Amino acid sequence: MKFKSNGMTLTGKRFDLSKIIVYIAIVVAFIVFSITLGSSGFLTVKNQINILRQMTTIGIMSFGMTFVIGSGEIDLTVGANIATSGIVAAIVMRSGGNAFTALLAALATGLLIGAVNGLILIYTGLPSFLITIGTLTILKGLSMELANSNSIPIYNRTFTQIFGNGKVFGIPVMILWCLLCMGIAWVLLRKLPFGAKVLAIGGNSKAAEYSGINVVRVRLTIMVLSGVMAAFAGVLYCARLQAANYVYGDGAEMNVIASVVLGGTAMSGGVASVIGTFVGAWLMAMIDNGTVIAGMTASQQMIVRGVVVIAATALGAISARRKQKR
Amino acid sequence: MNKPIIRLEDISKSFFGVPVLKNVDFEAHSGEVHALVGGNGAGKSTLMKILTGVYGKDGGRIFLEDGEAVFHNYKDAFLRGIAMIFQEMSSVPTLTVTENIFLNNELLKGKCFLDGKSMRKRAGELLDRLGVDISPDAVVGDLSVGEKQMVEIVKALSSDAKILVMDEPTASLSANEVDKLFEIIENLKRQKIAIIYISHRMNEILAIADKVTVLRDGQVVAELISRDLKVETIIGHMMGNETGTSFEWIPPKRAFSKEAVLKVEGLEVADAVRDVSFELHRGEVIGFAGLMSSGRTEILETLFGIRRPSKGTIRIDGQEVTMRSAGQAVKAGFGLVPEDRRTQGLVLIHSLKKNLVLPILKKMCTGLFLSPKKINETAQQSISELSVKTDSADKIISLLSGGNQQKIVISKWLRSDMKILLLDEPTAGVDIGSKKELIATVRKFTDQGNSAIFVSSELQEMLAVCDRIYVLKRGKIINELRHEEIESEEVLQNEIQK
Structure with a gap:
């Protein structure tokens, strides 16, 4: 009948815990580690910079993933993408290419990976979860093939300095690259029509289509963006380690997804935050760092990381559900 | 006369202080088809929701054969033998017919394991009893709409339903399927099932119903025996004499252009639209009137x-165009207010202003970047122009009332360079005040030299705004009427029922 309820849920402009939980969590983690590990070196400037440097590759992948998840899709290839594009860069340099050509080759690889994912997505309409499980496996095989299952050393000092180990005014270049990527992602999401389209598609793709938005093109662009961002992370990764290897980035997609979701991006799409994603990745790196200083084993670290992800996202989700009931 | 199987006495119901049903009496008898008719908002669906326990009632009583009954929810009513055949099918498409029939009512072997064999046998018997030729092993998703409906009926019977409520059961059926459904209804009558039949299609009601109850503005205005009844008589009762709620005709302020802005010839779309040709002029509002699934949408x-x-040409200003996507249609100058506001018109989790600027993101930029200033100005303009009731432009759109939401959907397009506005049931779920405003907005838009196509089930609204109305039946245009040729809503209603 005409007298439908107006859907009066109280989720208007009110305080939403799921969006700010990551900021609370990182403050809590910092305080806890400062108290317990302050004397063991956690609080030194060097260690804090170290944490930021460690988060950079996951962070850059996560910025691309923020758009993917914000549009209601998923990209599981980001970890394998790191290996493949890193190997391509290393091969280019081994064959005499300079640092710049190596960078371009790696980014082109990422673009191609994203384009393949995107094209399969828009032409088959299969769930992106399934598509990228497939392409992920292909990429793993491909990178093993390219590298003959070996590590390829990188001797190009320009490359390793600019993207990996160099410093500007005492700040590691990797942190600067990460901040640059964050800036680009933030502008794309908040300042350009593109971001508005991405979130509209994630919120209700039908309504986006009926508003005349070219949903297909935006989806393709999102997957390409994620591919290129992950490839750039691959460049940093192999520059830092001065080698490329097919095992690099293995399983990184899980940390990436966790960072994005911790940062307040909705798994169902429609809501996303680049700054939140940055803080999410930072939090994960801080926990890794703190647990190492505390002397935990790798296996114990993994358990802690898993608990934190569930606890933080659950708190946000529970608060959102409570509010709806009220 | 024998005792009714169900009797509703003095039923009253209000929503937000607005009475929807006023002291309604209604009864149904075993082995009879009792039709319930009335215009949109007359209270039919509310009455049936009270009967099936979905809504509580404010006043009145419900009696079954063995005394008064109180239903707190659908399940209470269902256990007492009342089943609703839903308009949207409620079956699980991936399960078989048998599995659907016994869903949540499974036959067990040793109180633990599913007894597939007995269920399949029993399903077969039930299907045979109704004379339905569907295999119990067929997957429901593969069935036609009509067949799915039969499965729903069988499902209701499997739990010993005595009273079946059918709400617009023929809305999405083909002519053959309608005949088949009527055979089954005759069959059900012989099995002493009482059927309450809601429909807008008068000819079908005359063909199948034994009695007709007419509701108007929440009251029973007539109880008729359907033998020797005429369509005109029912419509007369539905309309009454009052004109209090009708919308006033808003005449166009300027003459229409001679040349057609939009000219469509020989349009065919799958099974839905057959050989449709029409034209639209600058400054004009045309309407498509017809029953549900007549091809309007x-x-x-x-x-x-x-x-x-699949066939046909569309010309805009004499130029032939092909539209492959909504994006191209927008570029060609179309804007659509879609049928379902919540799933097609709006991103419900986003704010008013984000929804508003979606089709015009390009216009909201300074250089490459979105300009928050432009967006806010646009939002404020739209809010004041259409008097949208909201605290701010940042309010999440799902918190607005239906009428205010719809104003935003229309406003989306008024801000673009759109020349032809397409409106599909723009006033569904909208309060009366907002309806008048929406209609006035459409006329204001066309008075600026634009055009509009208006589709609505509410004929009064069409009469208030359409300069010409095409009458559709099963995908074909069967008549074209100018505003002056339509004396009253009754005339148009009769045209649609032809």
């Missing part, structure tokens, strides 16, 4: 590039 969606025509 399909014509609009084809113009908007969402459906592909």
Whole structure:
């Protein structure tokens, strides 16, 4: 009948815990580690910079993933993408290419990976979860093939300095690259029509289509963006380690997804935050760092990381559900 | 006369202080088809929701054969033998017919394991008893709409339903399927089932019903025996004499252009639209009147590039155009207010202003970047122009009332460079005040030299705004009426029922 309820849920402009939980969590983690590990070196400037440097590759992948998840899709290839594009860069340099050509080759690889994912997505309409499980496996095989299952050393000092180990005014270049990527992602999401389209598609793709938005093109662009961002992370990764290897980035997609979701991006799409994603990745790196200083084993670290992800996202989700009931 | 199987006495119901049902009496007898008719908002669906326990009632009583009954929810009513055949099918498409029939009512072997064999046998018997030729092993998703409906009926019977409520059961059926459904209804009558039949299609009601109850503005205005009844008589009762709620005709302020802005010839869309030709002039509002599934929505969606025509040409200002996507239709100058506001019109989790600027993101930029200033100005303009009731432009759109939401959907397009506005049921779920405003907005838009196509089940509204009305029946245009030729809503109602 005409007298439908107006859907009066109280989720208007009110305080939403799921969006700010990551900021609370990182403050809590910092305080806890400062108290317990302050004397063991956690609080030194060097260690804090170290944490930021460690988060950079996951962070850059996560910025691309923020758009993917914000549009209601998923990209599981980001970890394998790191290996493949890193190997391509290393091969280019081994064959005499300079640092710049190596960078371009790696980014082109990422673009191609994203384009393949995107094209399969828009032409088959299969769930992106399934598509990228497939392409992920292909990429793993491909990178093993390219590298003959070996590590390829990188001797190009320009490359390793600019993207990996160099410093500007005492700040590691990797942190600067990460901040640059964050800036680009933030502008794309908040300042350009593109971001508005991405979130509209994630919120209700039908309504986006009926508003005349070219949903297909935006989806393709999102997957390409994620591919290129992950490839750039691959460049940093192999520059830092001065080698490329097919095992690099293995399983990184899980940390990436966790960072994005911790940062307040909705798994169902429609809501996303680049700054939140940055803080999410930072939090994960801080926990890794703190647990190492505390002397935990790798296996114990993994358990802690898993608990934190569930606890933080659950708190946000529970608060959102409570509010709806009220 | 024998005792009724169910009797509703003095039923009253209000929503938000607005009475929807006023002291309604209604009864149904075993082995009879009792039709319930009335205009949109007359209270039919509310009455049936009270009967099936979905809504509580404010006043009145419900009696079954063995005394008074109180239903707190659908399940209470269902256990007492009342089943509703839903308009949207409630079956699980991936399960078989047998599995669907016994869903949540499974036959067990040793109180633990599913007894597939007995269930399949029993399903077969039930299907045979109704004379339905569907295999119990067929997957429901593969069945036609009509067959799915039969499965629903069988499912209701499997739990010993005595009273079946059918709400617009023929809305999406083909002519053959309607005949088949009527055979089954005759069969059900012989099995002493009482059927309450809601429909807008008068000819079907005359063909199948034994009695007709007419509701108007929440009251029973007539109880008729359907033998020797005429369509005109029912419509007369439905309309009454009052004109209090009707909308006033808003005449166009300027003459229409001689040349057609939009000219459609020989349009065909799958099974939905057949050989439809029409034209639209600058400054003009045309309407498509017809029953549900008469092809109204399909014509609009084809113009908007969402459906592909199999035949026919679309010309804008004399130029032939092909629309492959909504994006192209927008570029060609179309805007669509879609049928379902919540799933097609709005991103419900986003704010008012984000929804508003979605089709005009390009215009909201300074250089490459979105300008928050432009967006806020646009939002404020739209809010004041259409008097949208909201605290701010940042309010989440799902918190607005239906009428205010719809104003935003229309406003989306008024801000673009759109020349032809397509409106599909724009006033559904909208309060009366907002309806008048929406209609006035459409006329204001066309007075600026634009055009509009208006589709609505509410004929009064069409009469208030359409300069010409095409009458559709099963995907074909069967008549074309100018505003002056339509004396009253009754005339148009009779045209649609032809």
